[in-house]
Amino acid sequence: MSAIETKLAELGVTLPDAPAPAANYVPYVIAGDMVYVSGQISADADGMIKGKLGDDMDAEAGAQAAKACAISLLAQLKAACDGDIDRLVRVVKLVGFVNSTADFGDQPKVINGASDFMVAALGDKGRHARSAVSAASLPFGVAVEIEAIFQIA
Template identity: 50%
Template sequence: MPISIAGKVQSLGLTLPQPSSPAANYVSTTRVGPLLFVAGQIAPAGAQGRLGDQVAVEDGVRAAQAAALNVIAHVAKAAGDDLAKVRQVAKLTVFVASAPDFTQQPLVANGASDLMVAVFGEAGRHARSAVGAAALPRGAAVEVEAIIELAE
């Protein structure tokens, strides 16, 4: 019997949310061959503000984890909730709303990266960019986008 992505997430003490709907004129995911491109996902309301100003690094890490959990919800939908269908988390891009002198974006991005490895194991190890931004949609502290290789 296949292991479900939702079940793996639950075993970590987390709950897989419903995949979010796009906020504008785009789609949440696009599949090109085996690659699934997941549009930027933000954490639920409450994880807002800029790191280095009103948001502490620890809160940013939690926001990155929550945004990554939304990415995983889209992956689960595309993979039929079958953990074995996720061949590789190829790339994460983590955008961090940052004060001008904030330079700890990689520490914040670890919240997303660590969750991918916890859920997908070796297939969760990925290339990554951690990018500081002046502002993110809806005032979010963190936004995560992903490229995932799925079994055909």
């Protein structure tokens, strides 16, 4: 087991198989030493995590949805690295979209679910630049979608 997967196991997380694309795009693109991962929607073993922040979901539940996105992002990274996730040099940037009402303003708290998880799982390699923005709706009614840029060796 890789060092990163060992740390994930300590956190109670096993990476799932990388989710298949839901439309006409590829799950990731490698350009030089950078991996650009397409947006991963909030989903776990029970299915899609749906909801609208500020309506039927609070920031804490949204943060859990964002953590689920982060797990999928790492699964895609592992696939991009032919199974060797320890090739990760660092998380460069996360861009988080939050399905929220017009008056909901805690998008950063929601996306912290992904950011906090990346740092807990990866240490300093997990520290990253980030955007957290509101969206009037997201595909399939999911609560959160996050895309990522990783640097690999």
